[in-house]
Amino acid sequence: MDRFLETFLNPVVMAQYxxxxxxxxxxxxxxxxAVIVAGILAGLxxxxxxxxxxxxxxxxxxxxxxxFRALPPLVVILILYFGFPSIGIQLSGPMVLFLVLAATxxxxxxxxFWAGFSSVExxxxxxxxxxxxxxxxxxxxVALPQAVRLAIPPLVNRVxxxxxxxxxxxxxxxxxxxxxxxTAQSFSGSATPLTMSVAAYLVIFLPMVVFAxxxxxxTAWKKR
Amino acid sequence: xxxxxxLEVVALEKRFGTTTVLKKIDLKVSQGELVxxxxxxxxxxxxxxxxxxxxxxxxxxxxxxxxxxxxxGTRRDLDRMRLQIGMVFQGFHLYPxxxxxxxxxxxxxxxxxxxxxxxxxxxxxxxxxxxxxxxxDAYPGELSGGQQQRVAIARSLALDPKVMLFDEPTSxxxxxxxxxxxxxxxxxxxxxxxxxxxxxxxxxxxxxxxRVIFMDGGVVVEEGTPDELFGNPKADRTRxxxxxxxx
Ligand SMILES: Nc1ncnc2c1ncn2[C@@H]1O[C@H](COP(=O)(O)OP(=O)(O)OP(=O)(O)O)[C@@H](O)[C@H]1O
Ligand SMILES: [Mg+2]
Numbered sequence: 291m292d293r294f295l296e297t298f299l300n301p302v303v304m305a306q307y308x309x310x311x312x313x314x315x316x317x318x319x320x321x322x323x324a325v326i327v328a329g330i331l332a333g334l335x336x337x338x339x340x341x342x343x344x345x346x347x348x349x350x351x352x353x354x355x356x357x358f359r360a361l362p363p364l365v366v367i368l369i370l371y372f373g374f375p376s377i378g379i380q381l382s383g384p385m386v387l388f389l390v391l392a393a394t395x396x397x398x399x400x401x402x403f404w405a406g407f408s409s410v411e412x413x414x415x416x417x418x419x420x421x422x423x424x425x426x427x428x429x430x431x432v433a434l435p436q437a438v439r440l441a442i443p444p445l446v447n448r449v450x451x452x453x454x455x456x457x458x459x460x461x462x463x464x465x466x467x468x469x470x471x472x473t474a475q476s477f478s479g480s481a482t483p484l485t486m487s488v489a490a491y492l493v494i495f496l497p498m499v500v501f502a503x504x505x506x507x508x509t510a511w512k513k514r
Numbered sequence: 515x516x517x518x519x520x521l522e523v524v525a526l527e528k529r530f531g532t533t534t535v536l537k538k539i540d541l542k543v544s545q546g547e548l549v550x551x552x553x554x555x556x557x558x559x560x561x562x563x564x565x566x567x568x569x570x571x572x573x574x575x576x577x578x579x580x581x582x583x584x585x586x587g588t589r590r591d592l593d594r595m596r597l598q599i600g601m602v603f604q605g606f607h608l609y610p611x612x613x614x615x616x617x618x619x620x621x622x623x624x625x626x627x628x629x630x631x632x633x634x635x636x637x638x639x640x641x642x643x644x645x646x647x648x649x650x651d652a653y654p655g656e657l658s659g660g661q662q663q664r665v666a667i668a669r670s671l672a673l674d675p676k677v678m679l680f681d682e683p684t685s686x687x688x689x690x691x692x693x694x695x696x697x698x699x700x701x702x703x704x705x706x707x708x709x710x711x712x713x714x715x716x717x718x719x720x721x722x723x724x725r726v727i728f729m730d731g732g733v734v735v736e737e738g739t740p741d742e743l744f745g746n747p748k749a750d751r752t753r754x755x756x757x758x759x760x761x
Contacts, residue, residue, distance in 0.1 A: 413607035416569055417666075421621035421673060422597035424589070431620060435611045 296480075303482040307474040311486045314470030318494065321388055321466065322453040328392040329452065330445070333399020337437070340400070341407050341429060351400065358397030364458050366390045371462040383464040387456065395452045402444050406437030446502040454495065467491060519578070520545045520708040521566065521677045526575035528561055528732075535561050537732040539575070543677065548709045550719040550740070553729035554755055559712040562729070563679045566710070567599040568592060580676045597625060600670030600678040604685050606662040608654035608669070614641065615650040618669045626673060633672075640668035644698050660691030664698055671702075678702065680711040714759065720744060728752045 340351050370386045381389070410433045418428030460469035471487035521543040528536040535558045543549050551559050564570035566577055568584060577584045584595045608617050618637035622628045628636070641647045644664035654662055663683055670678060680699065684692040696718050703709060703722050713719070719726055719740050726743040728736045728751075736749045747753045 411607070413603060413605050414609065416603065417607035417609070417669075418621075420567055420569060420596060420599070420601040421669065422593045422625040423621055424593040424625075427624050431624060432609055436609075439611065 298481050298485045300478075300480050300482040303474075303478045303480045304486060307470075307478065307483050307486065310470045310474055311467065311483065311490055314465060314467040314487075315490050315494065317384070317459075317464065317470075318456050318466040318490075321384060321391075321456050321459070321464070322494075324388050325391040325395055325453060325456070326449055328388070329395025330399050330449070332392065332396035333401075334403050334438075336396065336400040337403035337407060338429060338434070340404055341433070342425070355397045355400045358394050359401070361394075363390050363394050363452075363455055364461060366393075367458055367462060383459060383462045386462060387459045387464050387466075391452055391455055391458075394455075395449065398448045398452070399441075399445060402441045402448065403437055405444075406439075406441040407433060409440055410436045443502075443506045446498075446505055450495065450498055450502060453498075454491075518545050519543060520547075520580055521710065522576070522578040523562070523566065524576040524578065526562065526565055526577070527573045528558070528565055528570065529573045535732050536565070536572075539732075539734060541727070541734070543708055543710060545708055546706045547724045548703050548711065548722055550723035550726045551710065551712045551729060552714070552716075552719075552726060552755070552759075553735075557729045558732045559729055560681050563601070563681050563710065563712060566677075566679055567596050567601055569601070593625065597621070597673045598676040600667075600673065600675035602663070602666055602670060602678065602680045602683045604682040606654075606659070606666045606686070608662050608665055610654050612653075613650065614646065614652050614654070614657070614665050617654065617665060618672050621669070622672050636672050637668070640672045641665070643671070643701070644668045645694070658691055659687045660694045663687065663695045667695075667698055667702075677708045677710065680709065680713065682712055682714070684713065684715060716744065716759070728755065730755070 336351050336355070340348050367386055367390045370381060370390060371383065374381060414432050414436065415428055418432040419425070423431070456466050457468040459466045460472060463469065465473075467487050467490045471483040474483035475481060519542045521541070523539055523541040526536055526539040527534065539562055541549070541562075551562070553559050561570055565572045566579075568577070572585065575585070579595060579598055582595065584592060587595075609620070612620065615634065615637055618640060619630075619633040622633035622636060623630065638647055638650065641650055644667055646661060646664055646668070649657060649661060649665070654665070657665065667683075683699070684695050687695065692715070696715060699709070699711070699718070700722055711723070723740050725737060726740050727734055728743065728747075728749070730751050736743065736747065736752045743752065744756065747756055
Protein backbone atom coordinates (compact mmCIF):
# COMPACT_ATOMS: atom_id res chain seq x y z
CA MET A 291 0.00 0.00 0.00
CA ASP A 292 2.76 2.39 0.93
CA ARG A 293 4.50 1.54 -2.26
CA PHE A 294 1.36 2.33 -4.19
CA LEU A 295 0.94 5.70 -2.49
CA GLU A 296 4.65 6.43 -2.94
CA THR A 297 4.38 5.76 -6.66
CA PHE A 298 1.09 7.40 -7.54
CA LEU A 299 0.39 9.94 -4.82
CA ASN A 300 3.74 11.23 -3.63
CA PRO A 301 3.01 14.55 -1.81
CA VAL A 302 6.47 16.02 -2.41
CA VAL A 303 6.30 15.38 -6.13
CA MET A 304 2.77 16.71 -6.19
CA ALA A 305 3.72 19.97 -4.55
CA GLN A 306 6.66 20.38 -6.86
CA TYR A 307 4.80 19.82 -10.14
CA UNK A 308 1.41 21.31 -9.37
CA UNK A 309 2.27 24.62 -11.10
CA UNK A 310 3.32 22.74 -14.26
CA UNK A 311 0.13 20.73 -14.33
CA UNK A 312 -1.95 23.86 -13.79
CA UNK A 313 -0.12 25.53 -16.67
CA UNK A 314 -0.95 22.43 -18.70
CA UNK A 315 -4.61 22.67 -17.77
CA UNK A 316 -4.62 26.25 -18.97
CA UNK A 317 -3.07 25.32 -22.33
CA UNK A 318 -5.52 22.43 -22.76
CA UNK A 319 -8.48 24.65 -21.95
CA UNK A 320 -7.42 27.35 -24.39
CA UNK A 321 -6.83 24.96 -27.26
CA UNK A 322 -10.00 23.01 -26.49
CA UNK A 323 -12.11 26.16 -26.42
CA ALA A 324 -10.65 27.38 -29.71
CA VAL A 325 -11.18 23.96 -31.31
CA ILE A 326 -14.80 23.77 -30.14
CA VAL A 327 -15.73 27.24 -31.35
CA ALA A 328 -13.91 27.04 -34.68
CA GLY A 329 -14.89 23.43 -35.38
CA ILE A 330 -18.58 23.91 -34.67
CA LEU A 331 -18.85 27.18 -36.57
CA ALA A 332 -17.00 25.81 -39.58
CA GLY A 333 -19.11 22.63 -39.55
CA LEU A 334 -22.31 24.63 -39.30
CA UNK A 335 -21.24 26.93 -42.11
CA UNK A 336 -20.42 23.95 -44.33
CA UNK A 337 -23.77 22.29 -43.59
CA UNK A 338 -25.60 25.54 -44.40
CA UNK A 339 -23.69 25.90 -47.65
CA UNK A 340 -24.48 22.31 -48.50
CA UNK A 341 -28.20 22.94 -48.07
CA UNK A 342 -28.12 25.29 -51.09
CA UNK A 343 -27.63 22.18 -53.20
CA UNK A 344 -24.85 23.42 -55.50
CA UNK A 345 -23.52 20.17 -56.93
CA UNK A 346 -19.81 20.93 -57.37
CA UNK A 347 -19.60 22.74 -54.05
CA UNK A 348 -21.31 19.86 -52.28
CA UNK A 349 -18.89 17.42 -53.87
CA UNK A 350 -15.99 19.24 -52.21
CA UNK A 351 -17.79 19.56 -48.88
CA UNK A 352 -18.55 15.83 -48.83
CA UNK A 353 -14.97 14.95 -49.81
CA UNK A 354 -13.65 17.14 -47.04
CA UNK A 355 -15.99 15.67 -44.45
CA UNK A 356 -15.24 12.09 -45.46
CA UNK A 357 -11.47 12.55 -45.56
CA PHE A 358 -11.22 14.25 -42.20
CA ARG A 359 -13.54 11.74 -40.59
CA ALA A 360 -11.44 8.91 -41.96
CA LEU A 361 -7.95 10.17 -41.08
CA PRO A 362 -6.50 9.61 -37.61
CA PRO A 363 -5.78 13.15 -36.35
CA LEU A 364 -2.36 12.11 -35.06
CA VAL A 365 -1.19 11.35 -38.59
CA VAL A 366 -2.24 14.77 -39.83
CA ILE A 367 -0.67 16.42 -36.81
CA LEU A 368 2.67 14.72 -37.46
CA ILE A 369 2.60 15.61 -41.15
CA LEU A 370 1.84 19.26 -40.48
CA TYR A 371 4.38 19.55 -37.70
CA PHE A 372 7.29 17.53 -39.06
CA GLY A 373 6.59 17.49 -42.80
CA PHE A 374 5.40 20.98 -43.63
CA PRO A 375 8.54 22.84 -42.51
CA SER A 376 10.42 21.18 -45.37
CA ILE A 377 8.04 22.80 -47.86
CA GLY A 378 8.49 26.11 -46.12
CA ILE A 379 5.40 26.13 -43.91
CA GLN A 380 6.37 26.45 -40.28
CA LEU A 381 3.55 26.18 -37.78
CA SER A 382 3.86 26.17 -34.02
CA GLY A 383 2.84 23.06 -32.08
CA PRO A 384 -0.29 24.61 -30.55
CA MET A 385 -1.29 25.96 -33.97
CA VAL A 386 -0.94 22.54 -35.59
CA LEU A 387 -2.91 20.92 -32.80
CA PHE A 388 -5.64 23.55 -33.07
CA LEU A 389 -5.88 23.37 -36.87
CA VAL A 390 -6.06 19.61 -37.08
CA LEU A 391 -8.54 19.12 -34.26
CA ALA A 392 -10.74 22.00 -35.45
CA ALA A 393 -10.69 20.61 -38.99
CA THR A 394 -11.62 17.16 -37.67
CA UNK A 395 -14.42 18.51 -35.51
CA UNK A 396 -15.66 20.61 -38.45
CA UNK A 397 -15.90 17.48 -40.60
CA UNK A 398 -17.95 15.61 -38.00
CA UNK A 399 -20.03 18.67 -37.12
CA UNK A 400 -20.86 19.24 -40.79
CA UNK A 401 -22.24 15.70 -41.04
CA UNK A 402 -24.17 16.04 -37.79
CA PHE A 403 -25.73 19.39 -38.74
CA TRP A 404 -26.45 18.04 -42.20
CA ALA A 405 -28.31 15.12 -40.68
CA GLY A 406 -30.23 17.71 -38.66
CA PHE A 407 -31.12 19.68 -41.79
CA SER A 408 -32.17 16.50 -43.56
CA SER A 409 -34.63 15.60 -40.87
CA VAL A 410 -36.36 18.98 -40.93
CA GLU A 411 -39.65 18.27 -42.71
CA UNK A 412 -40.00 19.43 -46.28
CA UNK A 413 -43.22 21.16 -45.27
CA UNK A 414 -41.27 23.49 -42.99
CA UNK A 415 -39.28 24.74 -45.95
CA UNK A 416 -42.42 25.06 -48.03
CA UNK A 417 -44.18 27.07 -45.34
CA UNK A 418 -41.24 29.47 -45.19
CA UNK A 419 -40.89 29.80 -48.95
CA UNK A 420 -44.64 30.21 -49.44
CA UNK A 421 -44.71 33.09 -46.96
CA UNK A 422 -42.13 34.98 -49.00
CA UNK A 423 -39.14 34.32 -46.75
CA UNK A 424 -37.06 32.94 -49.60
CA UNK A 425 -34.45 30.25 -49.20
CA UNK A 426 -31.89 32.02 -47.04
CA UNK A 427 -34.31 33.39 -44.47
CA UNK A 428 -36.18 30.09 -44.30
CA UNK A 429 -32.82 28.42 -43.72
CA UNK A 430 -31.90 30.90 -41.01
CA UNK A 431 -35.13 31.18 -39.06
CA VAL A 432 -36.99 27.96 -39.75
CA ALA A 433 -34.61 25.12 -40.63
CA LEU A 434 -31.47 26.08 -38.73
CA PRO A 435 -32.97 26.25 -35.22
CA GLN A 436 -34.63 22.88 -35.74
CA ALA A 437 -31.50 21.31 -37.21
CA VAL A 438 -29.34 22.63 -34.38
CA ARG A 439 -31.68 21.23 -31.79
CA LEU A 440 -31.56 17.80 -33.38
CA ALA A 441 -27.79 18.04 -33.68
CA ILE A 442 -26.99 18.91 -30.08
CA PRO A 443 -26.83 15.46 -28.47
CA PRO A 444 -24.57 13.82 -31.09
CA LEU A 445 -22.58 17.01 -31.40
CA VAL A 446 -21.82 17.20 -27.69
CA ASN A 447 -20.52 13.66 -27.73
CA ARG A 448 -18.30 14.37 -30.70
CA VAL A 449 -17.01 17.57 -29.13
CA UNK A 450 -16.03 15.57 -26.06
CA UNK A 451 -14.25 12.93 -28.09
CA UNK A 452 -12.28 15.49 -30.08
CA UNK A 453 -11.34 17.89 -27.30
CA UNK A 454 -9.87 14.96 -25.41
CA UNK A 455 -7.51 14.56 -28.35
CA UNK A 456 -5.69 17.68 -27.21
CA UNK A 457 -3.57 15.04 -25.45
CA UNK A 458 -2.10 14.31 -28.89
CA UNK A 459 -0.22 17.59 -28.43
CA UNK A 460 2.22 15.64 -26.29
CA UNK A 461 3.54 14.08 -29.51
CA UNK A 462 4.68 17.46 -30.81
CA UNK A 463 5.74 19.09 -27.55
CA UNK A 464 2.66 21.23 -26.88
CA UNK A 465 2.77 21.74 -23.13
CA UNK A 466 -0.79 20.68 -22.46
CA UNK A 467 -1.78 18.48 -19.51
CA UNK A 468 -0.41 15.16 -20.69
CA UNK A 469 2.94 16.44 -21.90
CA UNK A 470 3.41 18.49 -18.70
CA UNK A 471 2.72 15.30 -16.80
CA UNK A 472 5.04 13.07 -18.82
CA THR A 473 7.82 15.64 -18.63
CA ALA A 474 7.37 15.83 -14.86
CA GLN A 475 7.28 12.09 -14.68
CA SER A 476 10.61 11.66 -16.44
CA PHE A 477 12.28 14.33 -14.31
CA SER A 478 10.94 13.02 -11.02
CA GLY A 479 10.97 9.33 -11.83
CA SER A 480 7.57 9.13 -10.15
CA ALA A 481 4.21 8.25 -11.65
CA THR A 482 2.54 10.83 -9.45
CA PRO A 483 2.38 13.53 -12.17
CA LEU A 484 0.41 11.08 -14.31
CA THR A 485 -2.07 10.66 -11.48
CA MET A 486 -2.29 14.43 -11.37
CA SER A 487 -3.02 14.51 -15.08
CA VAL A 488 -5.88 12.07 -14.53
CA ALA A 489 -7.29 14.40 -11.90
CA ALA A 490 -6.83 17.37 -14.24
CA TYR A 491 -8.65 15.67 -17.11
CA LEU A 492 -11.48 14.70 -14.80
CA VAL A 493 -11.78 18.26 -13.54
CA ILE A 494 -12.14 19.51 -17.11
CA PHE A 495 -14.10 16.77 -18.78
CA LEU A 496 -16.34 15.34 -16.11
CA PRO A 497 -18.42 18.56 -15.95
CA MET A 498 -18.66 18.44 -19.74
CA VAL A 499 -19.95 14.87 -19.63
CA VAL A 500 -22.51 15.80 -16.99
CA PHE A 501 -23.52 18.80 -19.11
CA ALA A 502 -23.90 16.51 -22.13
CA UNK A 503 -26.13 14.19 -20.15
CA UNK A 504 -28.27 17.10 -19.04
CA UNK A 505 -28.57 18.42 -22.61
CA UNK A 506 -29.61 15.03 -23.89
CA UNK A 507 -32.31 14.76 -21.27
CA UNK A 508 -34.07 17.78 -22.72
CA THR A 509 -34.94 16.70 -26.23
CA ALA A 510 -38.45 18.16 -26.19
CA TRP A 511 -39.05 21.63 -27.63
CA LYS A 512 -38.16 24.20 -25.07
CA LYS A 513 -40.95 26.24 -23.61
CA ARG A 514 -40.37 29.66 -22.22
CA UNK B 515 -64.48 45.50 -60.38
CA UNK B 516 -65.91 42.26 -59.05
CA UNK B 517 -65.00 40.54 -62.29
CA UNK B 518 -61.40 41.58 -62.29
CA UNK B 519 -59.37 38.33 -62.30
CA UNK B 520 -57.26 38.14 -59.17
CA LEU B 521 -55.60 34.89 -60.19
CA GLU B 522 -55.14 33.73 -63.75
CA VAL B 523 -53.61 30.43 -64.73
CA VAL B 524 -52.78 30.42 -68.43
CA ALA B 525 -51.90 27.27 -70.37
CA LEU B 526 -50.18 25.82 -67.33
CA GLU B 527 -48.22 22.71 -68.06
CA LYS B 528 -46.24 20.60 -65.61
CA ARG B 529 -44.16 17.56 -66.38
CA PHE B 530 -42.30 15.37 -63.91
CA GLY B 531 -39.72 13.69 -66.09
CA THR B 532 -41.69 12.20 -68.94
CA THR B 533 -45.11 12.19 -67.27
CA THR B 534 -47.27 15.22 -67.91
CA VAL B 535 -49.23 15.97 -64.77
CA LEU B 536 -50.91 19.20 -65.88
CA LYS B 537 -51.97 19.63 -69.50
CA LYS B 538 -52.56 23.23 -70.52
CA ILE B 539 -54.70 24.22 -67.58
CA ASP B 540 -56.56 27.53 -67.80
CA LEU B 541 -58.27 29.04 -64.82
CA LYS B 542 -59.52 32.52 -63.97
CA VAL B 543 -60.50 33.40 -60.44
CA SER B 544 -62.25 36.74 -59.97
CA GLN B 545 -61.81 38.98 -56.99
CA GLY B 546 -63.78 37.63 -54.06
CA GLU B 547 -64.59 34.39 -55.82
CA LEU B 548 -64.25 30.97 -54.19
CA VAL B 549 -63.29 28.25 -56.63
CA UNK B 550 -63.58 24.72 -55.31
CA UNK B 551 -61.46 22.01 -56.94
CA UNK B 552 -62.32 18.33 -56.85
CA UNK B 553 -60.90 15.31 -58.62
CA UNK B 554 -59.52 11.85 -58.02
CA UNK B 555 -56.19 11.24 -56.35
CA UNK B 556 -53.31 11.98 -58.70
CA UNK B 557 -55.37 14.23 -60.97
CA UNK B 558 -52.98 17.12 -60.36
CA UNK B 559 -54.93 19.30 -57.90
CA UNK B 560 -52.04 19.84 -55.50
CA UNK B 561 -49.59 20.31 -58.32
CA UNK B 562 -51.78 23.02 -59.82
CA UNK B 563 -52.02 24.89 -56.52
CA UNK B 564 -48.30 24.53 -55.89
CA UNK B 565 -47.53 25.92 -59.33
CA UNK B 566 -49.56 29.03 -58.45
CA UNK B 567 -46.81 30.24 -56.10
CA UNK B 568 -44.03 28.35 -57.85
CA UNK B 569 -43.46 25.98 -54.96
CA UNK B 570 -43.51 23.64 -57.92
CA UNK B 571 -41.86 25.10 -60.99
CA UNK B 572 -44.28 25.08 -63.97
CA UNK B 573 -42.89 23.53 -67.14
CA UNK B 574 -44.65 26.20 -69.17
CA UNK B 575 -47.52 28.64 -68.90
CA UNK B 576 -48.20 31.81 -66.95
CA UNK B 577 -49.50 32.58 -63.50
CA UNK B 578 -50.89 36.07 -63.15
CA UNK B 579 -51.68 37.32 -59.69
CA UNK B 580 -53.37 40.68 -59.28
CA UNK B 581 -52.27 41.69 -62.78
CA UNK B 582 -48.65 40.60 -62.47
CA UNK B 583 -47.07 37.57 -64.02
CA UNK B 584 -45.13 35.65 -61.38
CA UNK B 585 -43.31 33.71 -64.09
CA UNK B 586 -41.52 36.90 -65.11
CA GLY B 587 -39.10 38.77 -62.90
CA THR B 588 -36.29 37.95 -60.52
CA ARG B 589 -36.15 35.66 -57.47
CA ARG B 590 -36.69 38.75 -55.36
CA ASP B 591 -39.82 39.70 -57.26
CA LEU B 592 -41.06 36.16 -56.81
CA ASP B 593 -40.61 36.29 -53.03
CA ARG B 594 -42.49 39.59 -52.97
CA MET B 595 -45.28 38.11 -55.09
CA ARG B 596 -45.51 35.12 -52.79
CA LEU B 597 -46.54 37.45 -50.00
CA GLN B 598 -49.71 38.09 -52.00
CA ILE B 599 -50.47 34.38 -52.31
CA GLY B 600 -51.43 32.69 -49.07
CA MET B 601 -51.08 28.95 -48.93
CA VAL B 602 -52.57 26.53 -46.44
CA PHE B 603 -51.27 22.96 -46.41
CA GLN B 604 -52.90 19.72 -45.45
CA GLY B 605 -50.20 19.21 -42.81
CA PHE B 606 -50.32 22.77 -41.31
CA HIS B 607 -46.51 23.07 -41.19
CA LEU B 608 -46.38 25.43 -38.25
CA TYR B 609 -42.86 26.08 -36.95
CA PRO B 610 -42.60 23.83 -33.88
CA UNK B 611 -39.82 25.83 -32.23
CA UNK B 612 -41.79 29.07 -32.17
CA UNK B 613 -44.80 30.20 -30.18
CA UNK B 614 -48.06 30.74 -32.04
CA UNK B 615 -47.46 34.49 -32.00
CA UNK B 616 -43.93 34.07 -33.44
CA UNK B 617 -45.30 31.78 -36.13
CA UNK B 618 -47.65 34.53 -37.24
CA UNK B 619 -45.12 37.37 -36.99
CA UNK B 620 -42.03 35.75 -38.56
CA UNK B 621 -42.71 36.52 -42.21
CA UNK B 622 -44.31 39.86 -41.34
CA UNK B 623 -41.06 40.89 -39.67
CA UNK B 624 -38.52 39.27 -41.98
CA UNK B 625 -40.24 39.50 -45.37
CA UNK B 626 -42.60 42.46 -45.00
CA UNK B 627 -40.18 44.25 -42.64
CA UNK B 628 -42.93 45.31 -40.29
CA UNK B 629 -41.95 46.61 -36.87
CA UNK B 630 -42.38 44.25 -33.93
CA UNK B 631 -45.26 46.27 -32.53
CA UNK B 632 -47.03 46.37 -35.87
CA UNK B 633 -46.48 42.66 -36.54
CA UNK B 634 -47.65 41.68 -33.07
CA UNK B 635 -50.79 43.78 -33.36
CA UNK B 636 -51.58 42.38 -36.78
CA UNK B 637 -50.93 38.83 -35.53
CA UNK B 638 -53.27 39.29 -32.60
CA UNK B 639 -55.98 40.60 -34.95
CA UNK B 640 -55.61 37.56 -37.16
CA UNK B 641 -55.55 35.15 -34.24
CA UNK B 642 -58.70 36.85 -32.98
CA UNK B 643 -60.29 36.30 -36.38
CA UNK B 644 -59.59 32.56 -36.22
CA UNK B 645 -60.65 32.41 -32.57
CA UNK B 646 -57.24 31.68 -31.09
CA UNK B 647 -56.02 34.94 -29.58
CA UNK B 648 -55.85 33.18 -26.21
CA UNK B 649 -53.31 30.69 -27.62
CA UNK B 650 -50.76 33.31 -28.72
CA ASP B 651 -48.14 32.08 -26.25
CA ALA B 652 -48.74 28.38 -26.78
CA TYR B 653 -46.48 26.20 -28.90
CA PRO B 654 -47.86 24.33 -31.94
CA GLY B 655 -47.30 20.98 -30.21
CA GLU B 656 -49.78 22.03 -27.54
CA LEU B 657 -52.62 22.66 -30.00
CA SER B 658 -55.15 20.35 -31.61
CA GLY B 659 -54.95 19.82 -35.36
CA GLY B 660 -57.89 22.15 -35.93
CA GLN B 661 -56.26 24.85 -33.87
CA GLN B 662 -52.95 24.40 -35.67
CA GLN B 663 -54.65 24.77 -39.03
CA ARG B 664 -56.37 27.96 -37.91
CA VAL B 665 -53.03 29.35 -36.78
CA ALA B 666 -51.61 28.44 -40.17
CA ILE B 667 -54.45 30.36 -41.81
CA ALA B 668 -53.75 33.34 -39.53
CA ARG B 669 -50.06 33.14 -40.47
CA SER B 670 -50.96 33.52 -44.14
CA LEU B 671 -53.63 36.17 -43.59
CA ALA B 672 -51.27 38.36 -41.59
CA LEU B 673 -49.34 39.03 -44.80
CA ASP B 674 -52.42 40.58 -46.47
CA PRO B 675 -52.58 38.13 -49.37
CA LYS B 676 -54.71 38.83 -52.41
CA VAL B 677 -55.47 35.14 -52.96
CA MET B 678 -55.59 32.20 -50.57
CA LEU B 679 -54.86 28.67 -51.76
CA PHE B 680 -56.03 25.75 -49.64
CA ASP B 681 -54.75 22.24 -50.31
CA GLU B 682 -57.02 19.81 -48.46
CA PRO B 683 -57.01 21.97 -45.33
CA THR B 684 -59.21 19.60 -43.34
CA SER B 685 -58.08 16.20 -44.59
CA UNK B 686 -55.66 15.63 -41.72
CA UNK B 687 -58.19 16.56 -39.06
CA UNK B 688 -60.40 14.48 -36.81
CA UNK B 689 -64.01 14.84 -38.00
CA UNK B 690 -65.09 16.87 -34.99
CA UNK B 691 -62.39 19.49 -35.69
CA UNK B 692 -63.20 20.01 -39.37
CA UNK B 693 -66.07 22.41 -38.66
CA UNK B 694 -63.94 24.99 -36.87
CA UNK B 695 -61.61 25.31 -39.85
CA UNK B 696 -64.42 25.43 -42.41
CA UNK B 697 -66.08 28.17 -40.37
CA UNK B 698 -62.93 30.28 -40.55
CA UNK B 699 -62.85 29.74 -44.30
CA UNK B 700 -66.50 30.77 -44.63
CA UNK B 701 -65.80 33.94 -42.67
CA UNK B 702 -62.91 34.68 -45.00
CA UNK B 703 -65.11 34.24 -48.03
CA UNK B 704 -67.75 36.55 -46.60
CA UNK B 705 -65.05 39.18 -46.04
CA UNK B 706 -64.31 39.07 -49.76
CA UNK B 707 -61.15 36.95 -49.93
CA UNK B 708 -60.35 35.34 -53.25
CA UNK B 709 -59.91 31.62 -52.62
CA UNK B 710 -59.03 28.39 -54.39
CA UNK B 711 -59.88 25.36 -52.29
CA UNK B 712 -58.93 21.77 -53.00
CA UNK B 713 -61.04 19.64 -50.68
CA UNK B 714 -63.44 16.76 -50.30
CA UNK B 715 -65.90 18.73 -48.17
CA UNK B 716 -68.76 18.76 -50.67
CA UNK B 717 -71.16 20.28 -48.14
CA UNK B 718 -68.86 23.25 -47.76
CA UNK B 719 -68.66 23.57 -51.53
CA UNK B 720 -72.45 23.60 -51.97
CA UNK B 721 -72.77 26.27 -49.34
CA UNK B 722 -69.82 28.52 -50.09
CA UNK B 723 -68.32 27.93 -53.52
CA UNK B 724 -69.08 30.18 -56.47
CA ARG B 725 -67.71 27.65 -58.88
CA VAL B 726 -66.63 24.02 -58.74
CA ILE B 727 -63.96 22.57 -60.98
CA PHE B 728 -63.56 18.89 -61.65
CA MET B 729 -60.04 17.82 -62.62
CA ASP B 730 -58.97 14.45 -63.91
CA GLY B 731 -55.75 13.34 -65.56
CA GLY B 732 -54.24 16.83 -65.52
CA VAL B 733 -57.09 18.60 -67.31
CA VAL B 734 -60.16 20.51 -66.20
CA VAL B 735 -62.93 18.16 -67.26
CA GLU B 736 -65.88 20.24 -66.23
CA GLU B 737 -66.76 23.35 -64.30
CA GLY B 738 -69.89 25.06 -63.12
CA THR B 739 -71.80 26.33 -60.13
CA PRO B 740 -72.10 23.84 -57.27
CA ASP B 741 -75.72 23.18 -58.25
CA GLU B 742 -74.82 22.51 -61.87
CA LEU B 743 -71.81 20.36 -61.17
CA PHE B 744 -73.16 18.35 -58.26
CA GLY B 745 -76.79 18.28 -59.39
CA ASN B 746 -76.40 17.78 -63.09
CA PRO B 747 -72.88 16.75 -64.08
CA LYS B 748 -72.39 16.58 -67.84
CA ALA B 749 -69.24 14.52 -68.27
CA ASP B 750 -69.24 10.80 -67.57
CA ARG B 751 -66.01 11.08 -65.63
CA THR B 752 -67.53 13.71 -63.34
CA ARG B 753 -70.60 11.55 -62.75
CA UNK B 754 -68.45 8.52 -62.00
CA UNK B 755 -66.28 10.46 -59.57
CA UNK B 756 -69.23 12.03 -57.77
CA UNK B 757 -71.04 8.75 -57.36
CA UNK B 758 -67.86 7.24 -55.96
CA UNK B 759 -67.26 9.97 -53.36
CA UNK B 760 -70.91 10.29 -52.31
CA UNK B 761 -71.67 6.61 -52.44
N1 LIG C 1 -42.41 15.69 -57.06
C1 LIG C 1 -43.01 14.82 -57.89
N2 LIG C 1 -42.28 14.01 -58.68
C2 LIG C 1 -42.86 13.16 -59.54
N3 LIG C 1 -44.18 13.03 -59.67
C3 LIG C 1 -44.97 13.79 -58.90
C4 LIG C 1 -44.44 14.74 -57.99
N4 LIG C 1 -45.45 15.36 -57.37
C5 LIG C 1 -46.57 14.83 -57.89
N5 LIG C 1 -46.30 13.90 -58.81
C6 LIG C 1 -47.29 13.14 -59.60
O1 LIG C 1 -48.15 14.05 -60.19
C7 LIG C 1 -49.47 13.55 -60.20
C8 LIG C 1 -50.41 14.56 -59.58
O2 LIG C 1 -50.12 14.67 -58.21
P1 LIG C 1 -50.92 15.64 -57.28
O3 LIG C 1 -50.32 15.54 -55.93
O4 LIG C 1 -51.00 16.98 -57.89
O5 LIG C 1 -52.36 14.99 -57.28
P2 LIG C 1 -53.63 15.36 -56.41
O6 LIG C 1 -54.72 15.59 -57.34
O7 LIG C 1 -53.29 16.46 -55.47
O8 LIG C 1 -53.88 14.01 -55.63
P3 LIG C 1 -54.36 13.78 -54.12
O9 LIG C 1 -55.86 13.89 -54.14
O10 LIG C 1 -53.93 12.39 -53.82
O11 LIG C 1 -53.71 14.80 -53.26
C9 LIG C 1 -49.43 12.23 -59.46
O12 LIG C 1 -49.42 11.22 -60.42
C10 LIG C 1 -48.14 12.27 -58.72
O13 LIG C 1 -47.61 10.97 -58.60
MG1 LIG D 1 -53.11 16.60 -53.36
